[in-house]
Amino acid sequence: MAIKYTFQGLLIYLVMAVYLSAFLAMVLGRKKAAGRLYLAGFVLAVAAFGYRWYNVRHIPFQNLFEVFLSMGMVIYPLSIFCRRWLGVGGEAADMLIGTILLFPAGFIFHAEPQKLPPALQSWLFTPHVAVYLASYVIMAKAAVQAACQLNGKAGDAKANLVGYENGTYRMVCLGFPLLTLGLILGSWWGKLAWGDYWGWDPKELWSLASWLVYVGYFHFRYMFGKKYARINSIWAILGMVAIVITLLWANLSRIFSGLHSYAS
Amino acid sequence: MKKLGRSIMWMALLAIVLLTFLSILGAFYGAQEAKSFFNSIPLRGYWYGLAVLLVAGFAVFGRLLRKPGLFMIHAGCLLVLAGGMWGSQAGHQLAERLLGTHKIPRGYIVIYEGQAEKSVLAEDFKHQLGELPFSIKLKDFRLEYYEADEKSVPQLHIETQEGQCLQLVARTGEQISLGEGKGRIKIINTFRNFKIRLDDGKKTVTDGEGPAENPAVEVEIERPDGTGYSRYVFERFAGYIHSANDGLQLSYISEKPQQVRDYLSDVAVIENGKEVTSKTIEVNHPLYYGGYHFYQDSYDAKAGKYTVLSVTSDSGLYAVYGGYWLLCLGVLWQFWFRHIISRLKKKKQP
Numbered sequence: 223m224a225i226k227y228t229f230q231g232l233l234i235y236l237v238m239a240v241y242l243s244a245f246l247a248m249v250l251g252r253k254k255a256a257g258r259l260y261l262a263g264f265v266l267a268v269a270a271f272g273y274r275w276y277n278v279r280h281i282p283f284q285n286l287f288e289v290f291l292s293m294g295m296v297i298y299p300l301s302i303f304c305r306r307w308l309g310v311g312g313e314a315a316d317m318l319i320g321t322i323l324l325f326p327a328g329f330i331f332h333a334e335p336q337k338l339p340p341a342l343q344s345w346l347f348t349p350h351v352a353v354y355l356a357s358y359v360i361m362a363k364a365a366v367q368a369a370c371q372l373n374g375k376a377g378d379a380k381a382n383l384v385g386y387e388n389g390t391y392r393m394v395c396l397g398f399p400l401l402t403l404g405l406i407l408g409s410w411w412g413k414l415a416w417g418d419y420w421g422w423d424p425k426e427l428w429s430l431a432s433w434l435v436y437v438g439y440f441h442f443r444y445m446f447g448k449k450y451a452r453i454n455s456i457w458a459i460l461g462m463v464a465i466v467i468t469l470l471w472a473n474l475s476r477i478f479s480g481l482h483s484y485a486s
Numbered sequence: 487m488k489k490l491g492r493s494i495m496w497m498a499l500l501a502i503v504l505l506t507f508l509s510i511l512g513a514f515y516g517a518q519e520a521k522s523f524f525n526s527i528p529l530r531g532y533w534y535g536l537a538v539l540l541v542a543g544f545a546v547f548g549r550l551l552r553k554p555g556l557f558m559i560h561a562g563c564l565l566v567l568a569g570g571m572w573g574s575q576a577g578h579q580l581a582e583r584l585l586g587t588h589k590i591p592r593g594y595i596v597i598y599e600g601q602a603e604k605s606v607l608a609e610d611f612k613h614q615l616g617e618l619p620f621s622i623k624l625k626d627f628r629l630e631y632y633e634a635d636e637k638s639v640p641q642l643h644i645e646t647q648e649g650q651c652l653q654l655v656a657r658t659g660e661q662i663s664l665g666e667g668k669g670r671i672k673i674i675n676t677f678r679n680f681k682i683r684l685d686d687g688k689k690t691v692t693d694g695e696g697p698a699e700n701p702a703v704e705v706e707i708e709r710p711d712g713t714g715y716s717r718y719v720f721e722r723f724a725g726y727i728h729s730a731n732d733g734l735q736l737s738y739i740s741e742k743p744q745q746v747r748d749y750l751s752d753v754a755v756i757e758n759g760k761e762v763t764s765k766t767i768e769v770n771h772p773l774y775y776g777g778y779h780f781y782q783d784s785y786d787a788k789a790g791k792y793t794v795l796s797v798t799s800d801s802g803l804y805a806v807y808g809g810y811w812l813l814c815l816g817v818l819w820q821f822w823f824r825h826i827i828s829r830l831k832k833k834k835q836p
Contacts, residue, residue: 341770343748399814413779428509434509
């Protein structure tokens with residue numbers, strides 16, 4: 223763990239501080255101030271992302287530092303979209319998710335610019351990583367909704383929001399097509415770069431396992447509806463656990479060395 | 487029928503959970519072993535079972551046929567499974583037995599510059615798997631590099647007896663402390679091309695002209711008592727140890743090695759003695775000809791005289807791609823588009 227004494231680092235810490243302030247303002251009931259701070263955090267996150275892009279001369283999706291930096295930017299538009307279009311709340315949790323997502327970028331992963339190796343010089347690089355990182359943030363929000371449901375919390379009906387079980391389902395419905403696209407685009411890219419659309423690589427298998435957990439969620443929910451709401455929520459949380467392992471453990475652990483090792 | 491439907495749903499759920507666990511287990515095996523594991527006889531049974539389950543789902547659940555999204559998702563999965571089976575080693579053997587077609591599922595081809603090659607080798611590069619009905623001629627193989635990083639500075643890496651790692655910019659006059667009471671290291675001189683000249687029996691160190699063949703740095707190590715001695719550190723002879731037994735491990739990097747931007751093989755396909763097509767194969771840009779894809783896999787790292795291409799048959803590939811399209815369209819329709827359309831319709835209603 224190390225502090226980054228760079229302009230890039232400063233931007234990341236500022237975003238974290240502003241997101242955290244927004245969260246505290248939300249908890250204290252200052253919703254308007256929280257909303258403004260959240261927007262300011264997003265603007266700073268865009269600046270951090272743009273600065274990184276300018277520095278490395280390619281879209282910053284290459285390694286875990288850049289992936290976490292990008293995910294910290296996605297959370298704000300996702301919160302707004304979910305409230306307005308899907309009736310799913312949880313902005314306070316989103317602000318906290320934003321801070322947590324930026325923590326590894328700020329303190330754990332090194333930010334030394336890297337040139338793209340030949341395999342990453344493909345037009346599929348951007349859409350493959352973009353859909354995956356968006357789906358991961360969406361599924362994180364789904365897991366928070368599921369955790370609230372497990373805690374027995376009731377949804378905010380006054381604010382025209384759906385209940386937590388429904389909120390989880392809507393979030394998973396939003397994220398699942400992106401997760402599927404990520405898997406398929408990755409497979410297609412693997413065929414172009416390495417000659418196999420499926421290489422049985424540990425990262426590929428963990429990605430498949432994550433996808434299958436959500437496939438299981440949909441089948442279980444189709445079979446039983448909301449009869450076993452708690453089990454539905456557990457499926458969604460297990461999906462998020464599989465995603466965390468896919469993103470971190472599969473990339474960083476020596477147990478899972480493979481073709482995706484440059485992602486670390 | 488309702489009972490049958492329920493049983494199929496339970497079996498589907500069981501199959502999903504089982505495949506999830508198998509995928510996790512396979513991740514611990516590593517790619518090579520996982521591939522063998524998922525192609526083993528018990529797992530082949532699983533894949534057939536899954537395909538049967540999907541077909542049974544279509545037969546029992548009318549919903550899967552009526553709802554376009556659900557139909558595309560499940561038909562897509564079935565196509566991917568069928569394409570995967572068709573393209574596997576067992577699929578190739580079955581096609582040979584039933585249809586008399588002979589295709590090599592996967593192998594490698596090693597081609598020297600200026601020569602044409604048609605024999606496909608196994609992964610060990612010793613056993614021949616067969617011959618292609620055409621030859622691939624390598625016209626040229628080359629590497630492209632990124633431009634050298636301007637920010638790259640020569641560096642001296644120091645590891646002390648206690649395991650402490652230090653870095654020093656290797657420019658004349660730069661110095662670093664080895665810790666309190668442990669002395670310091672100072673850069674005395676740097677050499678692009680370190681040479682020793684003998685003048686009247688006397689050894690003189692010089693920096694030779696020409697390309698940087700022997701980069702080195704001369705350092706002065708100052709002991710805590712004020713006395714000192716010098717050492718030479720050679721970039722290309724990292725194991726060279728000077729007579730001084732100071733417990734310091736020093737290594738010198740004059741500039742960061744240039745990073746490869748691309749590997750390129752200019753090839754031509756020769757069939758019946760004629761060149762029928764040509765292409766520059768590079769990573770992400772394979773050559774497709776005669777039912778095979780050719781990929782840049784490896785090269786002669788020492789002399790750059792040959793290239794290694796991996797060869798893959800296209801059997802079952804288009805079924806898999808078709809399945810991917812169906813699956814993508816299916817999930818997008820089922821989870822996004824139909825909701826957007828119904829919302830727009832609701833808005834239009836007065």
